[in-house]
Amino acid sequence: MSGSGEGTIMVRVLLVDDHPVVRSGLRAVLEATGRVEVVGEAASGEQALALVPSARPDVVLMDLNLGDGIDGVTTTTRILATGPTTLGAARPPAVLILTTYDHDADIVRAVEAGASGYLLKDASPEAIADAVAAAARGETVLASGLAQRLVSRMRAPSEPTLTPRELEVLRLVADGSSNRAIARALFVSEATVKTHLVHAYEKLGVDNRTGAVTVARERGLL
Structure with missing residues (x-):
């Protein structure tokens, strides 16, 4: 994270979503909070992996469904395997899932891949900015109502997994x-x-x- 303005901590964010309109909207609302600096945009998982080393984000805001290429979970796994990208950082950038899907299986997959949180796109700009800041601090963030479902799902007897x-x-x-x-x-x-x-x-x-x-x-x- 880098300083800006009157001591405000700006979180460096890479946006990953296959819809340009969504990326533009996210950039606008996040930068308007004065707490986020969008350092790059990617339309696919492959683009995100290529951008991370040069963009050096603190947080990657990731959609799950990224079109024909690798999905958000696979991209998350690969990003977290790259190691720190910001000078002096002790860990890779945090990955925060932001998607329209709230299926339990998707949530579990994302968390198991190492995502720092899981938010839905109907969240308010301030809620997303708060989640980005929390992820940058190393905290875990789940949209309201998803935390209990995740705990229940992971405590449930295991079921055969579909490939x-x-x-x-x-x-x-x-x-x-x-x-x-x-x-x-x-x-x-x-x-x-x-x-x-x-x-x-x-x-x-x-x-x-x-x-x-x-x-x-x-x-x-x-």
Whole structure:
């Protein structure tokens, strides 16, 4: 963090979101608080990883869904593995998830990846600025109501985990895609799609597509 103005501590932030309008809006509202200096913007996880060393942020404000490239959780893991990027810092930049998704599975994945917090995009500018400052201090921040859900989720008996590809297939099923369409979209055979579905059925305790989508949604996987 660097000093600015009359002793105000400015937090250096890198914005990562695949929507330019969202990035512009975040930059405007955060810089208007006088507490944040936006030192860079990235539209993808790959861009974020390339920018971190030169931008030297204290906090990376990260969306979960970043389009066709690596997602926010994977990007978070890789950023935290890079080590400190700010001169004299003892740790890598903090990563704060800011997204529209409040699925329990996404929250758990983000926290397990090392994210310092998880906020929803309907938070007020001041709440986001407060969270950014807290993350820069090494604190953990969760949106109101998410903390108890996270604790309950992590205390619950463990359930068989769907693989990323099984989840990908289920998301396409939920969108109404046929096995043939899913196979084309993922560049695999229909037999492979069926195999992923069978494994997903077993893990979710169901025997059909509708049941799989329903249970996956109930568990916050979709």
